[in-house]
Amino acid sequence: MENNKSFHRTLALSDEILLSIDKPARYIGGEVNMVVKNPREMDIRFCMCFPDVYEVGMSHLGIQILYDMFNQRPDTYCERVYSPWPDMDAVLREKNIPLFALESQEPLKNFDFLGITLQYEMCYTNILQILDLAKIPLHATDRTEEDPIVIGGGPCAYNPEPIAEFFDFFYLGEGETVYNEILDKYKEHKACGKSRREFLEIVADIEGMYVPQFYDVAYHEDGTLKSFTPNNAHAKKKIRKQVEMNLSDTFYPKKPLVPYIRAIQDRVVLEIQRGCIRGCRFCQAGMLYRPIRERDVSYLKETAREMLRSTGHEEISLSSLSSSDYSCLKELVYFLIDEFQGEGVNISLPSLRIDAFALDVMNKVQDITKSSLTFAPEAGSQRMRNVINKGLTQEDILNGAMQAFVGGWNKVKLYFMLGLPGEQEEDIRGIAELSNEIAKAYYTIPKSERNGKVQITTSTSFFVPKPFTPFQWVRMDTAEEFMEKRKVLSAAIKEQLNAKSIKYNWHDTDVTMLEGVFARGDRRCAALLEGAYKDGCRFDSWSEYFRKDIWDRQFEKTGLSMEFYTSRERDKDELFPWDFIDVGVTKSFLYREYEKSKQAVVTPNCRKGCAGCGAKQFHGGVCYEPRNEAGESLHTQVLIPDC
Amino acid sequence: MNVRIRFAKYSSMKFIGHLDVMRYFQKAVRRSGINIAYSQGYHPHQIMSFAAPLGVGITSDTEFMDLELKESYPAKKLVECLNEAMTEGFSITGCRYLPDPENGRKRETAMSLITCADYLVSLKDGYPFLPKDELYPRFAEFAAQEQIPVTKEVKKSNSEKELDLKSFFYASGSSMDTFRAAYPVTADYYEAAGAGLDRYISGTPTFADCYENGTTLVMRLSAGSANNIKPELVLEAFCAYLGVEYNPFAWQIHRFGMYTGENPKLMTLI
Known part of the structure; x- marks a missing residue:
C-alpha cells in the first residue's frame, strides 16, 4: 500500500x-x-x-x-x-x-x-x-x-x-x-x-x-x-437508544476479516434482519432490538456474493433472532443454494422453525445421517410456555420432529430453561415428558423405515432475569433451588419409558448466579468486580478458569449480598439502575406483560397485532407494515402459526 | 488437469501451523476464483494435496501443493491470480502442469515424490554462539564423522530410537549461495514426460530472514515420507558434539529446496 x-x-x-x-x-x-x-x-x-x-x-x-x-x-x-x-x-x-x-x-x-x-x-x-x-x-x-x-x-x-x-x-x-x-x-x-x-x-x-x-x-x-x-x-x-432504521442502505462489511486459526464462526455471517416480532418474555434481545427491521433481499443476495468472494469461506450462515420471520426467506435461501452450493458452499440456518420448507432446505444442505435437529421449546409444559410467551405448542414440536424423523433424521437436541417464574414441579416434569413424547413419536415409524435408534439430547440452562424484559421484576432462584430442580428433572427423565434414548445436560449454577448479579446490578457491584480481578479472576465464562472461592470472598469483603441482586422480587415502582435508558419499549408495557405472564396469557406477535410496546416511536420496521382490518400485518410469505 | 504450485511461507506466517495453512489455501483458492475440482458428496472438498508439512517457526521458499483444476489457465496467469489472494507472508512463486499418469498408474503427488530438502539455518541476533568464522569448519567436521548417532523421537509409539544420521545427511555448507554453487540441482523430474506442459517460475530471490550477526549454516537432509530428518535434530546433535546446550529459539530454520530422486542424482519437482 x-x-x-x-x-x-x-x-x-x-x-x-x-x-x-x-x-x-x-x-x-x-x-x-x-x-x-x-x-x-x-x-x-x-x-x-x-x-x-x-x-x-x-x-x-x-x-x-x-x-x-x-x-x-x-x-x-x-x-x-x-x-x-x-x-x-x-x-x-x-x-x-x-x-x-x-x-x-x-x-x-x-x-x-x-x-x-x-x-x-x-x-x-x-x-x-x-x-x-x-x-x-x-x-x-x-x-x-x-x-x-x-x-x-x-x-x-x-x-x-x-x-x-x-x-x-x-x-x-x-x-x-x-x-x-x-x-x-x-x-x-x-x-x-x-x-x-x-x-x-x-x-x-x-x-x-x-x-x-x-x-x-x-x-x-x-x-x-x-x-x-x-x-x-x-x-x-x-x-x-440509537436505532438504524434503514438496514439496506448502511454499513455492512463486504470484506470481513478471515482468521488463520479456526474461529467459532468460521463462515460468512449474513444478518438478514434486526429485532424480533415474537416477544418471548425472558428474552432481552427480543425487547432491546425492537422494532424488527428487515434487510432488502436483493441487497442480501449481492452482499452474500461479495462476502463469499472476498473471504473464500466454505459456509454462509444467516443471522437473526428468528430467521423464519424474515419475509423473503425462501427466496433468499433457494438463491443461496442454487447459486453457491455447486461451488461447495455450505448453508447454515440457525433459528429456523421446523416446517416443510425448513426440512426441504435441510435435506438439500445437510447430511441427515450426521446432523441433528435443534428445538428450543424453553419450557416443558404448555402453561409455562404461555407464561414465557413462547408461541410454540407441543403439537408444533411433535409435528416438526415427526416430519424430520420421516425425512431420515434421528438426532434431536432440545433446549429448556429451569427456574422460570412461577415454575411448579409439573412444569419441570414436563421437560422430561416432552423429551419422552418425541422419542415415542420416533418409534411410531415402522422399524424398516427407521434410521436406527433415536438420540435425544435435553439441555437445561438456569433462567437469569434481564433488564428491559417483563421478568426484570422477578426473583431468581438460588443456587440451591436450581440444584434441587435439576435433581427433580434428572429423576423424572429416568422414569420415562424412553429414558435410554434421552441424554440430559445441564449448566453450572455458580456462573449463572454471578451473571444474575451483574445483569441487574448497580454501581456498587464494581467493587466486587475489581476485587475479583485483582485476586486473579478472568475468563470467568471458561469453567476451567472460574474461581468461585475468589468471588465468594468479594461478597464478604464488600458486604454486598448476592440475594439482594438475584433472589429478590422487585416492587412494581422500584427505580431500576437502568431506568434512565429509553429503549423504546416502555416500563409500563413490560409490567403489563409481566402481569399477563402471571395469568399465563399470551401476547400475539408483532405481525398478528400491535401490543403497544412503545417501539413505534422509531417510525419504521414492523410497526409500519401495512395491515388488514384485524390489525394483522400483510407481509407476504410469512407463515405464522397460532400462538 | 493437475497443476503443482510452489509457494513461499515467510515472515510472521511462520507461526501458522500446517492444518491452518491448508485451511488458508482452501479459502485463498476460492478467493482467487480459480476453477478447482471438488470431491463428491455432501461435504465436497477441494482436490488439493500438500507436500512435506513445515514445522511452526520455520520459513520456506519452496513449499508445494498439487491442485486438480476443472479449467486450464496459462501458468503465469494462474500464479498471478493466486498471488492476488495471498496475504503478507505467503507468495506463489511458480507452477507447472503435470502430465497425466500412464495407464493404470496412480498420479504421483509431490508428497510421494519428495526425498530430500535443503535448509538454511541462521543464528538469531541476541543468542551468543561460536564466532561466525569458526562455526562452519566445526560443522563440516561434525558432518564428516564416520557416524553421527542421534536419538529420534518416534511419535507413533511415543518412544525413541537410535539413528545414525550419516546416511541421511547429504551435504553441508556455510551459506545458501556457496551451497547452491557447490551442489546444484539442475535435472528436472518431468523433463522427459512433460516437456510440452506449461510451466512458470518467478525469479524471486529468497524469502529467508537475515540477521545482523550473519552466522549461517546449510544442510541437505533426507526428507519425505520415508526418512524425514528434521534440521532441529541435526542442530541438536551438532550442539552435543560441540558440548554446548542446544537452544531451539536461537536458530531460524529456512527451507529453500525440495527435490526428488536418489542423492546425489536429485531432480526438481516443478
Whole structure:
C-alpha cells in the first residue's frame, strides 16, 4: 500500500515468546482483509476490543461492521485487540510488555479510543484485564489526557451500572448511526486542544451517549436505588437508544476479516434482519432490538456474493433472532443454494422453525445421517410456555420432529430453561415428558423405515432475569433451588419409558448466579468486580478458569449480598439502575406483560397485532407494515402459526 | 488437469501451523476464483494435496501443493491470480502442469515424490554462539564423522530410537549461495514426460530472514515420507558434539529446496 511506506509493521512479541505460547496466531494479526494504514498519518486511532479470547472475538459481527465503517474514513485507523489467554497474560506481566493492537502491533496506550463490546456479563473481569495490561487506569476519573477514551457498547451496555466507573462513556444502541458524528467532533476537539472532560460534555450532548461520571446515585436504606441524577448540564435525564432504521442502505462489511486459526464462526455471517416480532418474555434481545427491521433481499443476495468472494469461506450462515420471520426467506435461501452450493458452499440456518420448507432446505444442505435437529421449546409444559410467551405448542414440536424423523433424521437436541417464574414441579416434569413424547413419536415409524435408534439430547440452562424484559421484576432462584430442580428433572427423565434414548445436560449454577448479579446490578457491584480481578479472576465464562472461592470472598469483603441482586422480587415502582435508558419499549408495557405472564396469557406477535410496546416511536420496521382490518400485518410469505 | 504450485511461507506466517495453512489455501483458492475440482458428496472438498508439512517457526521458499483444476489457465496467469489472494507472508512463486499418469498408474503427488530438502539455518541476533568464522569448519567436521548417532523421537509409539544420521545427511555448507554453487540441482523430474506442459517460475530471490550477526549454516537432509530428518535434530546433535546446550529459539530454520530422486542424482519437482 502506498501510505505504508513510512511505517514498517513489526511484531510486538519476540519469536521466542510466540513459539512458547499456545496459538501464536492470536497475537500476530495480518489476517485476510486486515486493513493496513500508516498510523502516523491518521487523525484518529480507534481500537475495537472484544474482551474474550481471539477465536471468540473474531466471530463477532458487530465489531466487523464497525471495523469496516471506521476504516472507510481516511482520517481514522481502526484496529483490534482481544483478551490475551492466561498463558500470554502471564508473559505480558512478567516481561512488562504493554498490551498492543493486532494491526500496528503498537500499545493501546497510543490510541485515541478503546471501544469495548459487552456481549455477556461474564466477560467483565476481562475488561479490567485489558485496561490493566494496556496500562490504562481502571477508573475513568483517574485517566488523563494521555489515556484513550474508553467506550462501552453492545447488549450489556443496557445495564452499564456495574461497570460504569470503568468507562468514559457508553454508546447505547446501534453503532451505524452517530459514531461518525462522535469521531468528527473528536477531531475538531483534538485540533483545539481541549480537555478530556470537555470532550465528554460534547459526547453527552449526542443522543444515545451515557457518560457515567456526569450522574450521581443515591440509595434507600434497604439498598434499592433512591435517585439517579445528572450532575452536569450536558447530561440528559433520559438517554434514548440509537436505532438504524434503514438496514439496506448502511454499513455492512463486504470484506470481513478471515482468521488463520479456526474461529467459532468460521463462515460468512449474513444478518438478514434486526429485532424480533415474537416477544418471548425472558428474552432481552427480543425487547432491546425492537422494532424488527428487515434487510432488502436483493441487497442480501449481492452482499452474500461479495462476502463469499472476498473471504473464500466454505459456509454462509444467516443471522437473526428468528430467521423464519424474515419475509423473503425462501427466496433468499433457494438463491443461496442454487447459486453457491455447486461451488461447495455450505448453508447454515440457525433459528429456523421446523416446517416443510425448513426440512426441504435441510435435506438439500445437510447430511441427515450426521446432523441433528435443534428445538428450543424453553419450557416443558404448555402453561409455562404461555407464561414465557413462547408461541410454540407441543403439537408444533411433535409435528416438526415427526416430519424430520420421516425425512431420515434421528438426532434431536432440545433446549429448556429451569427456574422460570412461577415454575411448579409439573412444569419441570414436563421437560422430561416432552423429551419422552418425541422419542415415542420416533418409534411410531415402522422399524424398516427407521434410521436406527433415536438420540435425544435435553439441555437445561438456569433462567437469569434481564433488564428491559417483563421478568426484570422477578426473583431468581438460588443456587440451591436450581440444584434441587435439576435433581427433580434428572429423576423424572429416568422414569420415562424412553429414558435410554434421552441424554440430559445441564449448566453450572455458580456462573449463572454471578451473571444474575451483574445483569441487574448497580454501581456498587464494581467493587466486587475489581476485587475479583485483582485476586486473579478472568475468563470467568471458561469453567476451567472460574474461581468461585475468589468471588465468594468479594461478597464478604464488600458486604454486598448476592440475594439482594438475584433472589429478590422487585416492587412494581422500584427505580431500576437502568431506568434512565429509553429503549423504546416502555416500563409500563413490560409490567403489563409481566402481569399477563402471571395469568399465563399470551401476547400475539408483532405481525398478528400491535401490543403497544412503545417501539413505534422509531417510525419504521414492523410497526409500519401495512395491515388488514384485524390489525394483522400483510407481509407476504410469512407463515405464522397460532400462538 | 493437475497443476503443482510452489509457494513461499515467510515472515510472521511462520507461526501458522500446517492444518491452518491448508485451511488458508482452501479459502485463498476460492478467493482467487480459480476453477478447482471438488470431491463428491455432501461435504465436497477441494482436490488439493500438500507436500512435506513445515514445522511452526520455520520459513520456506519452496513449499508445494498439487491442485486438480476443472479449467486450464496459462501458468503465469494462474500464479498471478493466486498471488492476488495471498496475504503478507505467503507468495506463489511458480507452477507447472503435470502430465497425466500412464495407464493404470496412480498420479504421483509431490508428497510421494519428495526425498530430500535443503535448509538454511541462521543464528538469531541476541543468542551468543561460536564466532561466525569458526562455526562452519566445526560443522563440516561434525558432518564428516564416520557416524553421527542421534536419538529420534518416534511419535507413533511415543518412544525413541537410535539413528545414525550419516546416511541421511547429504551435504553441508556455510551459506545458501556457496551451497547452491557447490551442489546444484539442475535435472528436472518431468523433463522427459512433460516437456510440452506449461510451466512458470518467478525469479524471486529468497524469502529467508537475515540477521545482523550473519552466522549461517546449510544442510541437505533426507526428507519425505520415508526418512524425514528434521534440521532441529541435526542442530541438536551438532550442539552435543560441540558440548554446548542446544537452544531451539536461537536458530531460524529456512527451507529453500525440495527435490526428488536418489542423492546425489536429485531432480526438481516443478
